[in-house]
Amino acid sequence: MYNARPEVLEVIERLFLPSLIRNASSELQFILLDDASPLREETERVVARFASELRAAFGDFQFLRNPQNLGFAGSYNRGMRRAEGEHVVLLNDDVYLPRGSLGSLLEVLRSEPGAGLVGPVTNWVCGYQNTHLFPRLRDFSPSELERIERFAERLRRCVGRCVIAVPRLIGFCLAISGDLIRDIGYLDESFAHGLYEDDDYCLRARKAGYRILLDASTFVEHGGPRGGGMSFRQHVLKTLAAAFANGARLAKKHDLPLSALIRQSVEGFVQFFLDRNTVTARLRPYWENGMEDADA
Numbered sequence: 168m169y170n171a172r173p174e175v176l177e178v179i180e181r182l183f184l185p186s187l188i189r190n191a192s193s194e195l196q197f198i199l200l201d202d203a204s205p206l207r208e209e210t211e212r213v214v215a216r217f218a219s220e221l222r223a224a225f226g227d228f229q230f231l232r233n234p235q236n237l238g239f240a241g242s243y244n245r246g247m248r249r250a251e252g253e254h255v256v257l258l259n260d261d262v263y264l265p266r267g268s269l270g271s272l273l274e275v276l277r278s279e280p281g282a283g284l285v286g287p288v289t290n291w292v293c294g295y296q297n298t299h300l301f302p303r304l305r306d307f308s309p310s311e312l313e314r315i316e317r318f319a320e321r322l323r324r325c326v327g328r329c330v331i332a333v334p335r336l337i338g339f340c341l342a343i344s345g346d347l348i349r350d351i352g353y354l355d356e357s358f359a360h361g362l363y364e365d366d367d368y369c370l371r372a373r374k375a376g377y378r379i380l381l382d383a384s385t386f387v388e389h390g391g392p393r394g395g396g397m398s399f400r401q402h403v404l405k406t407l408a409a410a411f412a413n414g415a416r417l418a419k420k421h422d423l424p425l426s427a428l429i430r431q432s433v434e435g436f437v438q439f440f441l442d443r444n445t446v447t448a449r450l451r452p453y454w455e456n457g458m459e460d461a462d463a
Contacts, residue, residue: 168260169236170204175261176213178391181307182263184217190269191224198229198246203236227251239338239361240354247343247353255348259339261395263312263388265319271385272342275330283347283377284369286336287387288322288446291395293435294337296381299442300450304392319386325453329383331446336379338365339395340387344377351375355420360409363417370421383446 170176187197199221204210214230221228229249233242247255254276256269268287276285290301301318304311351371358364369379389395414428438445 168200168204168210169202170206170210173206173209174393176206176209177307178261178393180213180216182312182388182391183258183260184213184221186262186264187258188217188220188224189266190264191221192270193224193226195225195269196227196229196250196252197221197225198231198249200242200246201230201232202238202242203233207232238356238359240356240358240364244353244356247348253345255343255345257338257341257343259389259395261390262340263315263391264340265316265386265388267323268319268385268387271323272340272382275380275382275385276342276344279330279378279380281376281378282380283344283372283375284336284379285342285382286380287340287382287385288450289337289339289387289389291389291439292337292339293432293439294335295333295438295445296337297438297442297445298447298450300447300454301386301388303390303394304388306392315386315388322386322450323384325456326384326450329449331381331383331449333379333381334373335366335369336381338368339389341365347372347375347377350377358409358413358416360405360413362406362409363413367417367420370417381446383449 168175168179170179191197199214201207201210201214218228218230231245231249233245237245243257246257254273256272258264272285272287276282279285286296288298289296290298290303301315304315351368354364355367356364358367372379414432415425417423418425418428434444437443
């Protein structure tokens with residue numbers, strides 16, 4: 168996590184950590200990394216407030232602070248190297264995990280032959296995983312959090328098990344096979360700041376023969392009332408510079424034409440804003456065959 172503004176901490180305190188505790192198990196390890204946040208004291212106070220619950224809920228809880236800002240890839244890699252389990256789940260600090268969602272992603276990862284990466288359906292990404300079937304949160308009220316839970320439960324009940332092979336997943340919530348990590352290593356830290364390190368990892372996984380899977384029966388809310396990507400929006404100019412530099416780096420590394428990345432970016436915006444060519448098309452028949460509206 169990287170906290171330069173109070174509203175980012177609010178999402179961590181009111182969405183991320185409470186939902187994580189509800190998905191905890193004594194068989195799971197939780198490693199929380201602070202990427203040299205400017206709001207150091209405020210961040211440490213929030214973590215201290217949840218520390219006893221986290222230690223009681225997880226088999227192991229560690230809170231690490233980077234001595235300097237390492238960016239997404241560097242921070243995730245530090246956590247993955249410390250992890251002791253067979254598989255790893257990377258989580259941005261602006262997600263809300265409905266009950267059972269973490270277990271569902273791991274179950275798909277363990278049971279699907281050749282699975283390397285598994286991700287959920289969500290409401291705030293530029294990618295196929297995005298859907299407008301769940302309207303953005305209005306606030307942090309208990310009724311709004313319950314709306315997430317109801318939506319996620321109805322999705323699981325009505326869709327059942329539905330696993331879709333996809334070419335890429337967004338790294339906001341990503342289950343990674345231990346076999347994949349042993350075969351291709353960690354995230355490429357040359358993708359500084361963040362952006363395209365998840366695309367790179369997906370390309371490397373596919374080249375190594377692993378499957379990239381969307382668990383279409385599992386929903387994870389992203390961003391809360393203000394939307395996802397707040398870490399990026401804290402430094403807009405830096406993010407734009409990283410987008411251009413990292414896009415060029417990805418194209419060169421994988422011998423991709425820049426036009427392919429431009430098309431992917433345009434398609435991502437269409438998926439995000441217009442909900443076209445997204446998982447919604449697969450989910451809508453279940454909706455029309457009796458699934459209640461998420462606001463019911």
